[in-house]
Amino acid sequence: MFHPVSAFIGVRYLRGRSGDRFSRFVSYMSTAGITIGVMSLVTVLSVMNGFEAQLKGRILGVLPQAIVSHADGRTPNTSPPDFLEQLPSSALPEPIVQGEAVIQSANTLSAGLLIGVKPNDHDPIESFLVAGRLSSLQTGQYHVFIGQSLARGLKVSVGDKVRLMVTSASQFTPLGRIPSQRIFTVAGIYNTGSDVDSQLIVTHIDDAARLLRLPTNTITGWRLFFDDPFVVSELGSKALPDGWKWQDWRDQRGELFQAVRMEKNMMGLMLGLIIGVAAFNIISALIMVVMEKQSEVAILKTQGMTKSQLIGVFMVQGASSGVLGSIIGGGLGVLLATNLNSILDSAGVALLSVGGQLPVLVNPFQIGTVIVMAIALSLLATLFPSYRASSIKPAEALRYE
Structure with missing residues (x-):
């Protein structure tokens, strides 16, 4: 079966060898960080959407619009x-x-x-x-x-x-x-x-x-x-x-909804920083991989692999963490948001008054945007290490081999 050479080698590097345990550990932590960040962001945004919709229905449904x-x-x-x-x-x-x-x-x-x-x-x-x-x-x-x-x-x-x-x-x-x-x-x-x-x-x-x-x-x-x-x-x-x-209604309740929207944006920014930190972990993990694979990269270049193909190898390896973490985090976030009240009830946590539940509204477009942005940030984080790998000179890398 035909495989693009960059994707094939990138996936092989992603699996790693038994001696690359530390690099794999850092890569797994990057994936876990993006997963947790996306899951938290999806859950919090769903709850904030629920509060906003509840305010819209209860207040603006009664007041003259x-x-x-x-x-x-x-x-x-x-x-x-x-x-x-x-x-x-x-x-x-x-x-x-x-x-x-x-x-x-x-x-x-x-x-x-x-x-x-x-x-x-x-x-x-x-x-x-x-x-x-x-x-x-x-x-x-x-x-x-x-x-x-x-x-x-x-x-x-x-x-x-x-x-x-x-x-x-x-x-x-x-x-x-x-x-x-x-x-x-x-x-x-x-x-x-x-x-x-x-x-x-x-x-x-x-x-x-x-x-x-x-x-x-x-x-x-x-x-x-x-x-x-x-x-x-x-x-x-x-x-x-x-x-x-x-x-x-803005004359009487405009400030309330502006405050809710600002809080929603600030929560999104704060949780988005978690995804940013995980993306920086991808950079550190890839740089370590590039340092370990210098000789292999040099051999690939001597065999005719171009710069763009080498960049693709390490972009595949690094972006895999972002893609897997974003998709898994988005799925877990939807699952957690839809079952949040049941989880809180089973844990005996009452955030609202007796009989009250957290309002949750899952917005598919919003979730898709979060996942796409997390993947894009992960791809962006792979550019510098990938370019550095493609700039390795075979003669210097193989001098002492």
């Missing part, structure tokens, strides 16, 4: 403007009333974001309800939905009364300036497992408009939904018709 409104904040509640049809939204635009409010119970008070919506079956908050139904939000009944953390802080439950106050809609009276306020009934409680539970207050759009003292048939703007909430960074940079403005 984007709102398009008149520049003065008062938009006629007639029909969505025509230019919204050109946006890649996942659902039809819905009217929304939004404003900052203070909620007070018999025990304490807290500040939050008040949004008024039209209740429907596909509203994102419906899937997070732990008490009550969204259909109970009826106009004129002044019902309100609050998060579980906020309900715990206010010490209220379903059926209790709370007072909502809006300072932006205050009015002057003989007693001074008094904010707009109204008694609401807690009709439901939701739980997203994020800090939104302590801030977001949901009520019917008509009740919110009355509390904010908006004119009849007037809303804050049109609420937009997207399959990927991160698309707002691209859409927000587009120019809107005169008199319209754009606002999205």
Whole structure:
């Protein structure tokens, strides 16, 4: 069977002889280092992807992802403007009333974001309800939905009364300036497992408009939904018709997701250095092999082997460690990531609260990129030792043989 001479000799050198134990040991350590580095990087990135996706679903699934409104904040509640049809939204635009409010119970008070919506079956908050139904939000009944953390802080439950106050809609009276306020009934409680539970207050759009003292048939703007909430960074940079403005979730949660993304990048960089250290081990291992094989390289050159063929011999030997380590590490990383919660449970390690599990999201494209970059780094590490081997002069190497 035909074998390329460079690959054939490179594989023979990779196996080594019984006297090359130290060189083989260094080569095996290089392979193990790349395997551990790739496995760790794949596992950590999968967990960080899971956290990012969980935040995206829990926070951006409930908060208004984007709102398009008149520049003065008062938009006629007639029909969505025509230019919204050109946006890649996942659902039809819905009217929304939004404003900052203070909620007070018999025990304490807290500040939050008040949004008024039209209740429907596909509203994102419906899937997070732990008490009550969204259909109970009826106009004129002044019902309100609050998060579980906020309900715990206010010490209220379903059926209790709370007072909502809006300072932006205050009015002057003989007693001074008094904010707009109204008694609401807690009709439901939701739980997203994020800090939104302590801030977001949901009520019917008509009740919110009355509390904010908006004119009849007037809303804050049109609420937009997207399959990927991160698309707002691209859409927000587009120019809107005169008199319209754009606002999205980045105004309230942009710093949180930037911090998550930065942490993810820093973890990737730190673990990538492990792969870099293992690649440098390939250089040291190959240099030792080149020193041991000087006479053999000289004989190969006298038999007509070209420089490029000699470079190929040692690139095959060195890159084999990177290829094997990257592929094995990628496979072990996927296996570890998918079974991480089971392994932690069997070891009795609880990183989250009772019943909580680490979110894991395996991204095949990301894993492929990590493996390819690790292989490329390994190939890069073989260039100098391979070039040094090809520069050996046969007469000097065989002088004392």
